[in-house]
Amino acid sequence: MRSFWEVRSKARDAQTSRGVAEPGERAGVTAGGHLDHVAHMLANACIAAGAAPTNVYYKAPKEVTDSSVVAPGSISPGFTLPGFYRPTKMWDVVVRANKRPIVAIELKSQLGPSFGNNANNRAEEAIGTATDLAKAVKNGLLPEMPWIGYVYVIEDDPASNEKSSGKRDRILHPKDEIFNKTSYQDRVRILCRRLKEERVYDNTWAIATKRPYCPNEHATKSVKESTPCSYFTKKFKDRNHVHEFGFKELDQELIGYSGFIDSLTAVVRHHCSLDRKENHFRENWDPRAPTLYDQTE
DNA sequence: TACCTGGATGATAGAAGCCC
DNA sequence: GGGCTTCTATCATCCAGGTA
Numbered sequence: 001m002r003s004f005w006e007v008r009s010k011a012r013d014a015q016t017s018r019g020v021a022e023p024g025e026r027a028g029v030t031a032g033g034h035l036d037h038v039a040h041m042l043a044n045a046c047i048a049a050g051a052a053p054t055n056v057y058y059k060a061p062k063e064v065t066d067s068s069v070v071a072p073g074s075i076s077p078g079f080t081l082p083g084f085y086r087p088t089k090m091w092d093v094v095v096r097a098n099k100r101p102i103v104a105i106e107l108k109s110q111l112g113p114s115f116g117n118n119a120n121n122r123a124e125e126a127i128g129t130a131t132d133l134a135k136a137v138k139n140g141l142l143p144e145m146p147w148i149g150y151v152y153v154i155e156d157d158p159a160s161n162e163k164s165s166g167k168r169d170r171i172l173h174p175k176d177e178i179f180n181k182t183s184y185q186d187r188v189r190i191l192c193r194r195l196k197e198e199r200v201y202d203n204t205w206a207i208a209t210k211r212p213y214c215p216n217e218h219a220t221k222s223v224k225e226s227t228p229c230s231y232f233t234k235k236f237k238d239r240n241h242v243h244e245f246g247f248k249e250l251d252q253e254l255i256g257y258s259g260f261i262d263s264l265t266a267v268v269r270h271h272c273s274l275d276r277k278e279n280h281f282r283e284n285w286d287p288r289a290p291t292l293y294d295q296t297e
Numbered sequence: 298t299a300c301c302t303g304g305a306t307g308a309t310a311g312a313a314g315c316c317c
Numbered sequence: 318g319g320g321c322t323t324c325t326a327t328c329a330t331c332c333a334g335g336t337a
Contacts (some may be wrong), residue, residue: 090304110306120325
């Protein structure tokens with residue numbers, strides 16, 4: 001999670017040094033790569049569960065030099081799966097076994113302060129991506145439905161924590177009461193829980209992380225610093241807003257990291273042989289590969 | 298080498314509701 | 318009535334890969 005913020009900060013600094021200036025948080029996003037470390041961690045979990053590293057496709061972080069999967073920062077054709085309503089879709093992590101995809105994981109992140117503007121968009125994308133893949137399988141574009149996972153990283157700040165009743169839309173049918181008095185973090189929790197419960201995805205993992213730097217000053221601040229600032233100018237202007245890195249799971253029991261990894265591990269183990277003699281790559285596998293909790297410091 | 302395409306995701310504009 | 322909030326729809330902009 002700390003890497004997530006570091007990559008975004010560096011990307012924005014790089015844009016600034018090139019004389020490119022995108023508004024708001026876009027600069028840290030358009031360069032990409034901010035979720036590469038999460039993909040790396042999940043890929044490691046698949047390899048630890050028995051997947052051959054050559055069958056684990058993901059975009060390795062640029063500073064990872066020991067990846068035997070793909071060149072750091074590069075894209076492999078193994079990422080891409082066919083769609084039904086569109087030609088193709090590049091998934092963030094794909095694991096193959098017996099020449100067919102057995103795992104596909106989608107990673108999403110959303111930062112403030114414009115949560116409301118984009119919340120519904122992310123929900124539509126999540127639902128559409130899974131629906132598209134299922135339909136592709138049904139139409140014979142893939143041999144079988146892989147295990148699919150969805151990971152949502154949302155910024156943990158006052159704007160995403162604020163409970164809102166929402167506007168009383170002029171609609172003929174009332175909305176689900178579960179959405180009354182909910183924050184944007186609550187909505188992510190509900191989305192991920194229902195995506196899992198309704199079997200849209202086999203498993204989901206929702207996490208909120210605190211920004212370690214001030215958005216207005218991050219180019220010169222170390223991410224380790226705890227920085228008071230006046231990030232919010234309107235609704236939250238009177239609050240003493242302090243930036244300090246941290247993260248929390250939105251529902252550790254139902255859509256937490258442990259359950260997600262357990263489910264992922266089980267499906268990889270089911271499909272992959274653990275015969276080490278046939279896979280020399282695994283001989284070099286480092287069992288000390290980092291997990292989520294190893295990276296908190 | 299230049300151009301095109303696909304993917305990602307925050308920004309923007311505008312409509313509508315809420316509240317004092 | 319005006320300012321603020323919420324929401325929807327669409328746009329903008331970058332990067333990486335593919336291809337001529």
